[in-house]
Amino acid sequence: MQNLEIGKDAPPLLPKVERQRLHDTVVDHLRRFIVEGVLEPGKKLNERELCETLDISRTPLREALKVLASEGLVEISPNRGASVSKMSEAELRETFELMSGLEAFSGELACERITAAEIAEIKALHYAMLACRAQNDLAGYYSRNQAIHDKINEAARNSALRQTYVSVNRRLQALRFRSNFQTPKWDRAIHDHEEMLEALDARDGKRLSAILRHHLLEKRDAVLSISASPESTS
Template sequence: MRNTAVAEQPASVPAMSRLTRQRLHDTVVEYLRDYIVKGVLAPGVKLNERELCETLGISRTPLREAIKVLAAEGLIEISANRGAAVTKLAESEIDEMFELMSGLEAFAGELACERITPHEIAEIKALHYAMVACREREDLSGYYGYNQQIHDRINGAARNCALRQTYLSINRRLQAMRFKSNFHKSKRDHAVHDHEEMIKALESRDGKRLSAILRQHLLDKRDVVLVTLATARETPATGGR
């Protein structure tokens, strides 16, 4: 893409690829959401419809429908003067949403320990092993995907529809930040340990323990994200001295 800013990414993050055939707009939504989460389309970047259509091999109709969906999710902002651009969250918004998400996941953990089935626990353990395998081969995209599936399964096991809808809404806006929090190997190692403790709490049906682990897990991610943003903000000034 010639005029669309693209953030630097680890080697394991895929570049944009042309869709193999025309698909429904919900598939385009998935592609664009994935690009936003992984930073291929960076926060604040204006979307160039012509170039996106050429890159994905689609017409403007499904692209515009997808943009409307992502705007409703808060991932894209549409302005009459500027057009559509990837949402750029203020640090205060990131702080508050991670704080809220930590509470949502903590509550989901308590409920999950009461309602989860042995089969669901076994599935979460399998996802954990797959996540660890991705960590060992430095597959960041795969690692993040399994990581998110684990959190999603715990939330689903809470079996509370109102909680579920709120969780999905907030999590969509935080996914790009959660993805970035895994860039450092030491942070991934710490997250793996947290997930091992989550599984132990699920197996013992210790809702209070799982709740505490999940809350701190999310607050730790928040701290990593905020430090990363602060460092990025200060780096240009430091480099110019």
């Protein structure tokens, strides 16, 4: 993966932060930097460079970093500053296993409770995802891919499940994004999503549950494969 540097000589990576809703906007921008690999796992965060990039002062930046630390995306040390969190192999395996169960349960409940309008919305996201795939737009593809999973979880209509799902998924988003760097992985994910739509249309909870569980465990294996490759450690 190509390293992207953040600094005053680099082109803007995202639009400048608007003053309105500053806190939420800074958190969203930094989260996106982490998910899309602009800020890679283990990278020490340079406050001055981030402030210049986002056109903000250190106070809102530090507040945003505290939020990301509470989500497990950033580690803050009193003596070393902040850095992007990096999961161990054991943490990665266990968290993906947990996520596969959460996704599977979401799918089972969603088939009982989803509305026709919600299925139509998910289908629209699927077709938008296909358009991004055709344009080789990984960021656009990933955002729609994740929106589909999110809509299925919302359709489960279980607030306790929702809270856990969001918390765990935040820790995995960057890894799930990376798992699509290889073209065959994109195409396999699209095939899985087509099967998900068929199961939703049929309100087949057991089938959708199995598809989602398998889908997440394949993501786990893809991430482990990337992590074990020589390029990932170079």
